[in-house]
Every structure is written in structure tokens, then in C-alpha cells.
Amino acid sequence: MAVALTLVRMKVAILRHSGTGQRGQMMAAGGFLGLVLAAGTIYLATLGGDWLAAAYAVWMLGWIIGPVFSGGGDETLRPEFFSLLGLPPHRMAAGLLAAAFVGVAPAISLIALAGLAVGATAAGGPAGGNVLVAVPAMVLQLAVFVLVSKVAVAVLGIALRSRAGAVGAGVVNGAVLAFLGQAWVFAVAFGQGAAVPEFVRYLPSGWGLLAVRGHYWALGALVVLIVLLLGAWAALLSRRAGASRPSTRGRRPVRAATAREAVVAKELRTWSRDLVRTHQLTFALAYGLFFAGAPLALGWIGLLPWAAPLFVVMAASMTANMYGTDGTALWLPLMTPGATAADVRGRQQAWLVTVAPVALALAVVLTPLADGPWPLVLAVTAAVLGGGAGLVPLISVYVLVPSIDPRNRGGNPLRTSEDDGALTGLAYLTIFLVALSAAPAAGVALAAGWWGVAVGLATGALCFWGFGLLAERRLRAHGPELLHLMRTGRRPDAGKPGSSFQLPDMPKAQRAATVVCLSFGAIPLVPQGIIAAVMVSDGRLRHSWFLATYMPPGLRWPVAAGMVLLGLAMYGVGAWLPYRARKRAR
Secondary structure, eight states: OHHHHHHHHHHHHHHHHHSSHHHHHHHHHHHHHHHHHHHHHHHHTTTOTTHHHHHHHHHHHHHHHTGGGGTSSOOSSOGGGGGGGTOOHHHHHHHHHHHHTSSHHHHHHHHHTTHHHHHHHTSOSSTTHHHHHHHHHHHHHHHHHHHHHHHHHHHHHHHTTSHHHHHHHHHHHHHHHHHHHTHHHHHHHHHTTTSOOGGGGGSGGGHHHHHHTTOTHHHHHHHHHHHHHHHHHHHHHHHOOSOOOOOOTTOOOOOOSSHHHHHHHHHHHHHHHOHHHHHHHHHHHHHHHHHHHGGGGGTOOTTGGGHHHHHHHHHHHHTTTHHHHTGGGGHHHHHSTTHHHHHHHHHHHHHHHHHHHHHHHHHHHHTGGGTOOHHHHHHHHHHHHHHHHHHHHHHHHHSOOOBOOGGGOOSOTTOOBSOHHHHHHHHHHHHHHHHHHTHHHHHHHHHHTTHHHHHHHHHHHHHHHHHHHHHHHHHHHHHHHHHHHHHHSSOTTTTSTTOTTSOOSOOHHHHHHHHHHHHHTHHHHIIIIIIHHHHHHTTOOSOTTOGGGGSOGGGHHHHHHHHHHHHHHHHHHHHHHHHHHHHHHO
């Protein structure tokens, strides 16, 4: 008990002193979104049926995969910090579990679990009895969420110490995220679009709901599951140590005639040996395949050809922090005269050599299965390949996120940086920009067929050359500042108005408005605007959460267009408010 209380106090103190600045803004934005989702979950409790059970299944899935995509989850208190204390694994696990309940995510999840109390009032039974059961059920269900997350991250961390484990983890994670993105497909396929499959209520995420509905054995099942998960986590903590290093036996020496060839050879060896990169590439491939293949559950094969561009876009987003992941090795090209151009071009070429063959193979194999559209698929694939190869180094040198040197990675291989929020934002930015680079080619392909392929090749080559040139100039002009950022985590000009991408000094209301607009502008713009418009044009109505598909015929296009305008307006406000503040400061 003393260990748990000490760790809880430590966690509270750390959060109290770190909830300011950019990290505090990210926490506020995430908390706001979490409250919205929690309110929606509580509303589902009033609908009856198994909608609440399905929502809690999604919440538990989010607890499992969320840490995977945010650097291993909450690592405020790491087991490595206490390795010299000699604590038994079970005491360490219990103390870290108690500390894990302190934070924004557990608080939001507990609010969402208040739906159990709402559901208890509609469950019948003795008056007030089910509501009393809801209180321990909420706590036990939250403990299951937290422990499942911890065990999943620990298992994945161990898996990433071998190549087979890294590949397998990438496949599983890509499939899970694709399932979340295409959940409406499975809802329609297995629930006939109007009901949730009955088995969902019997998943561990639904045991709390079963308890408040009168199946009191579920409370005991939750307790047993918590004990088992705690034991598993304690065993995994004892195995958590520095990541194993691959063997150096049998490696061929690097033979290169030019500086660029040397960079290409070095990068290709890194792609084949760094297990984190192996996991990222496998994840991108699995996501593209499973996302495009999900509609097969409905008998529709039209999305299969798009596995190729989806894979490219996701691969670009996973590698957007290209220079950051190399750590302080950035000093090598900086200290070699004239090496910056060769370094950027070599990295671009190695990225294409790694990604392009897989993408082209996907396009050639899957497009015939859906009987086209050949011009559109090839045009978009060529454009995003060039756009990704150009944008990845450009974004990396303009929005570099300080990362942990590969030689210093600890017992959690997923933890490549201390700034998970910045990495997540970098990934979303890359997805948007790489997809945007394919817009000209897609437009020409839709209007003029095979001419779109020529435009895709031209725009891809232009992005490769032009963005690479900008990255070269940026690295040459600001290389020392980037190295300083990698070494210290602080920008040399962080105190100057308008420096870097941090928000300037602004009133709290304007700062909050900027964070909300930049964080959530994509929701009306992309899913509720662009994707909903595509669904309306294809005649696919009443799908998932796309508002325009539920509107009367005369309002579908106006609603989709209005959402696009709303998203653009939010991004405009989010850009204009900081610009005005910087201008006033100058």
C-alpha cells in the first residue's frame, strides 16, 4: 500500500508541473474530445439493446491500440526508474497500476463508464439494487481497461525484439486500426445495420453491463480477470529490459562509389535491421490491405485497388520523423562538407526503393480483381509515391520531433520520443499533405482517363525533386539548430515570438479556440464533408456517422458542402488567430 500511495503522489506531482505549454494544450484538446465521446457513450445507454456494450468494446479496443500509436502509452512512471529498489514484480505492478488511474484518460473513461449507472436504471430488478452494483462495476471495468492496455503494450514490446514478432505485431495492429476505420462495414454485415451482434455483450468489455443487468457472476469474472492480468503484467515487467540488438554476423560491407550511394546503402540496411521500422512498414501494409479488404464482408470489391495508395500514405505518415528517429547521428552529414544534398537525396531514394515495389505490386495484383479503374489507381499511386518521397524529408527537417537515440531506447521499443502528441500531429499532417499531392492526378484521371497517369508521374517527379530541394536547403541552413533540438529537446529560438510551431502568447479564450479548431477541423472537412460527398454521389445512404447520408435528397449535397466549408473555416480561424498574435507581438 505504501508503494502504491508513493507512486500515486509522484504521478500527481509530475502531472501538476507538466500540464502547461504545448503539452497542456494537447491534454486539454484530448480531454475535450474525450468528454464528447463519453457523453455520446452515456447517451447510448438510453437506447437499450447492446449499443452500450458495443461502445465499451470500442473503448477497450482504444485502450489497447491507443498506446501502440502514441509511443507505448503513459510512460510518466517507468519500471526502469525503480529497478534499483529491489521491489518484487507483483508489488511494482500493483503500485504502477494504482498510479495508472491518475490521468486524463482514466478520468474520461470513468465518466464514460457512468453509462453503467444509466443502464442500471433501465435494467429492472430491485429498486436501487442495480445502481449500487454499477459503482463497483465501473471501477472494476476501468481496471480491466487499464490492465489490458498495460499487458498489450508489454507483450508488443517483447515481440518487437525479434523480426518475426515485429512483423506479427505490425499485422495485428494494422488489422485492428483498419477494423476501427471500417467498423460500419462489419456492423452492416453482421448486425444487418440495425442491431449489434449478441456476442458483443459477452466480451470482457461488457461484463460490467451484464452485472448491472442482473448477471452478478460478471462481477466475480471481472475480479478474476483483473488478478490474472495483474499477474501477467508483473511477469512481463520482470522481463522488461533494454531492447536486444541484432546480430552483426554475416553482414556485408557497404560498397558505394558516391556519397548518395553510401546513404542509400546505409538507409536500406537500417530499413532491414531496425525492428521499429520493420514494425512500421508491416503496419502500413497490413492497414492498407485490411482497410481495402473490409468491404468484402458486404460482397463489394471496389475498394481493393486502393490498398496501394493507402499503404503509401500510411508508410509516409509512419516515417515522417525521418531525421528525428536517427537521433544525434545527424551530426555526421552536418560535419561532412557538401553531404547534406547527398543525405537528403539518398534517403528519398531508399524510401522509394523500400515502398514503391510493394505499392506497385499491390496495384498490379488487386486492380484486376476489381476490374479497374486502372487509370485512376495508377495515377494516384504514382503521385503519392513521389509526394511521400518528397514530403517525408521535408516535413522531418521543418517539424522535427526530438526522439530517443536508437542506442538509448529502453525496455519499451515503442517509445521513440517523449513528445507523443507531436508525433501524432506529424502523422496526421503527413497523411493530409501526401493525399493532397495526388489531387491533380486524380482529377485528370477522372476527367481524361490515362492522361491522369502521365500527370501522376509528372507531379510525383516534381514533388520528389522540388520538396527534396527545399529539404536540402533547410538542412544546410538550419542543421546546427536541428542538432541542438535533437540533443536538448529545446529550440534555440524558442523564446522568440513566431519561432517554431508553438502558439504565441495569446488570451486563454483565443488559445483554446485555436487548439479546438486545429484539432477538430478535420472532422467536418474530411469524413463529414469529402467522404460523405463521395458516398452521396455513389448512392450509399444512411451509413455510419456520415450526416449527409441521412439527409433528405434536397439537403444531402448542401450539408456535405457546408461541412467542407466549416472545416476550412476552422482551419482558417486556427491559422489566423496565431498569425494576428505574432503580428501584434512584432
